[in-house]
Amino acid sequence: MRVLVTGGAGFIGSNLVDRLVRDGHEVTVLDDLSSGGNRNPEARLHVMDVRDPAIGPVIEGLRPEVVCHLAAQISVRRSVADPALDARLNVEGTVNVLEAARRAGARKVVYASSVAVYGRPRVIPVPADAATDPRSPYAASKLSGEIYLSAYLGLHGLEYTTLVLSNVYGPRQSPEGEAGVVSIFTDALLSGRRTVVYGDGSQTRDYVFVDDVVDGFARACGPEGNGRRFNLGTGVQTTDRRLHTLVAAAAGAPDEPAFEPPRLGDLPAMAVDPAPAFEGLGWRPAHDLAAGLKATVAWATSA
Ligand SMILES: NC(=O)c1ccc[n+]([C@@H]2O[C@H](COP(=O)([O-])OP(=O)(O)OC[C@H]3O[C@@H](n4cnc5c(N)ncnc54)[C@H](O)[C@@H]3O)[C@@H](O)[C@H]2O)c1
Structure with missing residues (x-):
C-alpha cells in the first residue's frame, strides 16, 4: 500500500x-x-x-x-x-x-x-x-x-x-516536550539530575x-x-509518584523526586476507555508499563 x-x-x-x-x-x-x-x-x-x-x-x-x-x-x-x-x-x-x-x-x-x-x-x-x-x-x-x-x-x-x-511514551520521545514526563524522568535519572513531581504525586495519567x-x-x-x-490508551491510571518509582527502577536510579507545588490547570486524573478499539480495530495494548519503560530506558541508554 x-x-x-x-x-x-x-x-x-x-x-x-x-x-x-x-x-x-x-x-x-x-x-x-x-x-x-x-x-x-x-x-x-x-x-x-x-x-x-x-x-x-x-x-x-x-x-x-x-x-x-x-x-x-x-x-x-x-x-x-x-x-x-x-x-x-x-x-x-x-x-x-x-x-x-x-x-x-x-x-x-x-x-x-x-x-x-x-x-x-x-x-x-x-x-x-x-x-x-x-x-x-x-x-x-x-x-x-x-x-x-x-x-x-x-x-x-x-x-x-x-x-x-x-x-504516549517510548523511544525517540523528546525530553524537551511538556507531555513527555517519561522521557523527562528517564533523561534526568540516567544523567543523575534532579527530578520533580508536582503536587503530592497523586495526579494520574494513562x-x-x-x-x-x-x-x-x-x-x-x-x-x-x-x-x-x-x-x-490502556484505561489504567498511574500516579506521578508510581511512575517515578517505575522509571527509577528501570534506570537503576534512586527513587527520590523533589516535590513542588501543583501546576495551574493540570488535570488531577486521566485515563481513557480503549474497549471500542478492541472490537473496531482488533487492537489491544500489548505492553504493560514496566515492559515499555524497560524498552524506553534501554533506548535512552544506547542513544
Ligand atoms: N505524544 C503524545 O503523547 C501525543 C498525545 C496525543 C496526541 N498526539 C498527537 O500525535 C501527533 C504526533 O505527536 P508527537 O508526540 O510524535 O510529536 P512530534 O513533535 O515528535 O512530531 C510532530 C512532527 O510534525 C512535524 N511538524 C510540525 N509542524 C509541522 C508542519 N507545519 N508541517 C510539517 N510537519 C510539521 C514535526 O517536525 C515533527 O516531526 C501530533 O498530531 C500530536 O498532536 C501526541
Missing part, C-alpha cells in the same frame, strides 16, 4: 514509518523537520510545511492510498501563548492535508487526536463517545481536525479513522507505549473503523 505519513520524522510518526516499512508498504514522509529529525532510509522524505499550498501537487503526484496525519504543533502552552499560530498549524494544516488527500484520490485519512479534547472528564476511564470539551487552543484545534474529517467523509466520501491518543499506538495506526490504515474515533 502507498502510505503518506505527515509528521513522519517525529516521535510517533517515525516509529509508525518504521513499522509500515517493515510491513512492506511504500512509505513517504512529509515533515518540515521543525521538531522531528528521524529518518528511515527506506521512506521517501519531502521537507515541507503542511500549510504550504505546494503540498497539493506533491501529494497528487504521490497518489497515496492512505494518509496518516500526525504533523502538528503539540504544545498546549504554546497554543495558549499563540493561539493563532496553533490554529494555522493544526487547523489550516489539517484542511490543506485533507484537501490534497482527496484531490490525490486517497481512500482514507488516519488522524492523531488527543485526550485534550475531553477537557475535564466526568467519568474515568473516558468513553470514546464522551462529550468533548476543549479547554485550550490546542484541544480546540485538534477537535477541529476531527470535525473536518467528518465533513470530508460526508462531502467527498474520504474515509477516516480518528485515534485519540492518551500519554501511559500507552508507542509501539502499541503505532499498531493502532497500522490497523486503522485498513478498511476497519471508517468514520469512527477510538481511544488508544
Whole structure:
C-alpha cells in the first residue's frame, strides 16, 4: 500500500514509518523537520510545511492510498501563548492535508487526536463517545481536525479513522516536550539530575507505549473503523509518584523526586476507555508499563 505519513520524522510518526516499512508498504514522509529529525532510509522524505499550498501537487503526484496525519504543533502552552499560530498549524494544516488527500484520490485519512479534547472528564476511564470539551487552543484545534474529517467523509466520501491518543511514551520521545514526563524522568535519572513531581504525586495519567499506538495506526490504515474515533490508551491510571518509582527502577536510579507545588490547570486524573478499539480495530495494548519503560530506558541508554 502507498502510505503518506505527515509528521513522519517525529516521535510517533517515525516509529509508525518504521513499522509500515517493515510491513512492506511504500512509505513517504512529509515533515518540515521543525521538531522531528528521524529518518528511515527506506521512506521517501519531502521537507515541507503542511500549510504550504505546494503540498497539493506533491501529494497528487504521490497518489497515496492512505494518509496518516500526525504533523502538528503539540504544545498546549504554546497554543495558549499563540493561539493563532496553533490554529494555522493544526487547523489550516489539517484542511490543506485533507484537501490534497482527496484531490490525490486517497481512500482514507488516519488522524492523531488527543485526550485534550475531553477537557475535564466526568467519568474515568473516558468513553470514546464522551462529550468533548476543549479547554485550550490546542484541544480546540485538534477537535477541529476531527470535525473536518467528518465533513470530508460526508462531502467527498474520504474515509477516516480518528485515534485519540492518551500519554504516549517510548523511544525517540523528546525530553524537551511538556507531555513527555517519561522521557523527562528517564533523561534526568540516567544523567543523575534532579527530578520533580508536582503536587503530592497523586495526579494520574494513562501511559500507552508507542509501539502499541503505532499498531493502532497500522490497523486503522485498513478498511476497519471508517468514520469512527477510538481511544488508544490502556484505561489504567498511574500516579506521578508510581511512575517515578517505575522509571527509577528501570534506570537503576534512586527513587527520590523533589516535590513542588501543583501546576495551574493540570488535570488531577486521566485515563481513557480503549474497549471500542478492541472490537473496531482488533487492537489491544500489548505492553504493560514496566515492559515499555524497560524498552524506553534501554533506548535512552544506547542513544
Ligand atoms: N505524544 C503524545 O503523547 C501525543 C498525545 C496525543 C496526541 N498526539 C498527537 O500525535 C501527533 C504526533 O505527536 P508527537 O508526540 O510524535 O510529536 P512530534 O513533535 O515528535 O512530531 C510532530 C512532527 O510534525 C512535524 N511538524 C510540525 N509542524 C509541522 C508542519 N507545519 N508541517 C510539517 N510537519 C510539521 C514535526 O517536525 C515533527 O516531526 C501530533 O498530531 C500530536 O498532536 C501526541
